[in-house]
Amino acid sequence: MGDTLNFQDIIKKSALHLDAFRSISYIDMVLGLLCAFLIGLFIYWIYRRTFRGVVYSYNYNVSFVLMTMITALIIMTISTNIVLSLGMVGALSIVRFRTAVKDPLDIVYMFWSISAGIASGAKMYPLALGGSLIIGLVLAWLSKRKLREQAYLLIVRHTDEPANELRVELRKLDGKLKSKTVRKGFTELTIEIMLRDDNTAFVNKLSTMEGVQDVSLINYTGDYAQ
Structure with missing residues (x-):
């Protein structure tokens, strides 16, 4: 019974009186949030400079700054009171994010923001x-060291009997046939090729060949086109 009373006294003292908050240093609080803010801005800048996706989202990038600061604030809060830490864990466990992240690298930035916020909130500023x-x-180095060769989909629509010149040019591209669609009057080929430094002059050459109706070149990464 005595152990129960002692535990209740601890809970009441921690949850009701919140004596732990009286020992909070406002200097540490400001330094933690300032450190998180500066790191968030750095993440914002790196993400913007190294972005290689389809459409750049300003709101998504800004969320890294806020995520870093909010995480630091949460860590500073739960480090002062054991009851609040348990309540915070329970509250965060019911949060569900349903935004689809298409680029795996975006997840890296999210973990970076959370990790930096945790370190800032725990006063591990260095x-x-x-x-x-x-x-x-x-990240900046890997972005610059990215392979010059990028994957493209070459879509060629030609008549049923293409010219030999077209076949020769397609062999020169050393591509991989992805699909072939045969319809009345024309055939459509989808070929995966690797290009270096956006050298796309061959597209104009293919479009002027005999039997070629149209040529399309689409850059894609992974499972979706750009």
Whole structure:
């Protein structure tokens, strides 16, 4: 019974009186949020400079800044009171995000923001700043070191009997046939090719060949086209 009373006293003292908050240093609070804000801006800048997706989203990028600061605020909150930490875990466990993330690299930025927020909220400022700087430099370096060759889909629509010149040019591209559609009067070929430095002059050459009706070139990464 005594153990139960002692536990209840701890809960009442922690939840009702909130004595732990009296020991909070406002300087630490400001430093933590400021550190999280600066790292969030750095993540924002790196994401914008290295973005390679289809459509850039300003709101999605800004969310990294806010995510870093909010995470730091949560860590500072739960580190002062055991009851609030348990309640915060329970509250966050019911949160569900239904926004589809198409690019796996976006998940990396999300984890980066959360990790930096945790380090900032835990007063590990050198770790938060130094780690974020290293991660940012690695992402920037990998973005510049990205292979020049990119995957494209070449769609050629020609008559049933294409010219030999067209066949020769398609062999030169060293592509991989993805699909072939045969309809009345024409045939449509979809070929996956790798191009370097956006060298697309061959498209105009193919379009002027005998028997070719139209030529399309689509850049795509993974499962969706750009």
